[in-house]
Amino acid sequence: MRKALGGAVAALLMWGCGGAGTEAPPASPEGLSLTSGTGLTEGTWGHDGQTVSFASREVEPGVYRLEVRMHGMTLTGLMDPASGVSTLDGFADANVQDTQVVDADRELLGAFYGALNQGLPQGDAASPEAMYLRRAVGLWSQQPTSVTLKRTVMGEQNRGYTMLCSYAKCGGKNTGSCGGTYNWYSYAKHDCNVGGFDNAKNQQIAQLGDHTSCSGDEYYMNGSTWVCGEPDHWSRPKVMGNCFGRCGGGCGGDTQYTLDATNHDGCVRNGHVLASGYCDDQFVSASDDELFAPNCY
Numbered sequence: 001m002r003k004a005l006g007g008a009v010a011a012l013l014m015w016g017c018g019g020a021g022t023e024a025p026p027a028s029p030e031g032l033s034l035t036s037g038t039g040l041t042e043g044t045w046g047h048d049g050q051t052v053s054f055a056s057r058e059v060e061p062g063v064y065r066l067e068v069r070m071h072g073m074t075l076t077g078l079m080d081p082a083s084g085v086s087t088l089d090g091f092a093d094a095n096v097q098d099t100q101v102v103d104a105d106r107e108l109l110g111a112f113y114g115a116l117n118q119g120l121p122q123g124d125a126a127s128p129e130a131m132y133l134r135r136a137v138g139l140w141s142q143q144p145t146s147v148t149l150k151r152t153v154m155g156e157q158n159r160g161y162t163m164l165c166s167y168a169k170c171g172g173k174n175t176g177s178c179g180g181t182y183n184w185y186s187y188a189k190h191d192c193n194v195g196g197f198d199n200a201k202n203q204q205i206a207q208l209g210d211h212t213s214c215s216g217d218e219y220y221m222n223g224s225t226w227v228c229g230e231p232d233h234w235s236r237p238k239v240m241g242n243c244f245g246r247c248g249g250g251c252g253g254d255t256q257y258t259l260d261a262t263n264h265d266g267c268v269r270n271g272h273v274l275a276s277g278y279c280d281d282q283f284v285s286a287s288d289d290e291l292f293a294p295n296c297y
Helices: 003-020 103-119 128-140 259-268 277-292
Strands: 031-037 040-047 050-060 063-070 073-080 085-092 151-154 185-189 203-207 219-222 225-228 238-240
Touching: 031 103, 040 103, 040 128, 050 103, 050 128, 063 103, 063 128, 073 128, 085 128, 103 128, 128 277, 151 277, 185 259, 203 259, 259 277
Parallel strands: 203 238
Antiparallel strands: 031 040, 040 050, 050 063, 063 073, 073 085, 085 151, 185 203, 219 225, 219 238
């Protein structure tokens, strides 16, 4: 860990506990209000009468401090991408005690993540502080209730995360129809009450990438026909769509396709809900992928 991160951690603790998150954000109009400056992205987002305020700031060269405040909760992060180290936390504004992400929080964070995907430049075109804000919000929007918010996430390519960029292509293209020519990845795996990683019912043969979707869902092969939906613990079905294997919910603002993100998708899209305890280990394993993995295109 770089020395710079240690100093920035102390700054984050003073910033988070010194009153910054103890007052409710002011009401804001519907939609995203975004301000960008040198090393700073901040603003508010209004949605169904709720307000999210956010800021991401470069506090030392290459080190970014994040804060997201919403309905009585403050989420914080300190990211040092060069070292592959981040510290994440969350607390209740009323008493500055540890808290959890529940369904209502995930729903709001998921909608906020979608707003950031629309309002910020895509991929590497975004400034670093904006990109890491988006990635952290994407991670928090999938946070299971049973996984603690206060944790350290460390990632290093080929040790912490494995890229699957080539599998996200079909017919040589990153996006668009596969035209009947697929580049299957074998297998998307998870373990759960049905069995372990080696159980065929916990495996899917996936076409990764942004190539198709049906009503926001995916397709699976039923006999010789593609069907819209998600098979529930079938034996190694072929699946595709909705950016399978991509870090973040759905087709987000970044284009990271990794092994751990593929396995997390293979869990939550195979008979389990997003916050299922059976997928906690896949979520934790994919956290460094989402925060630090490079974009594929």
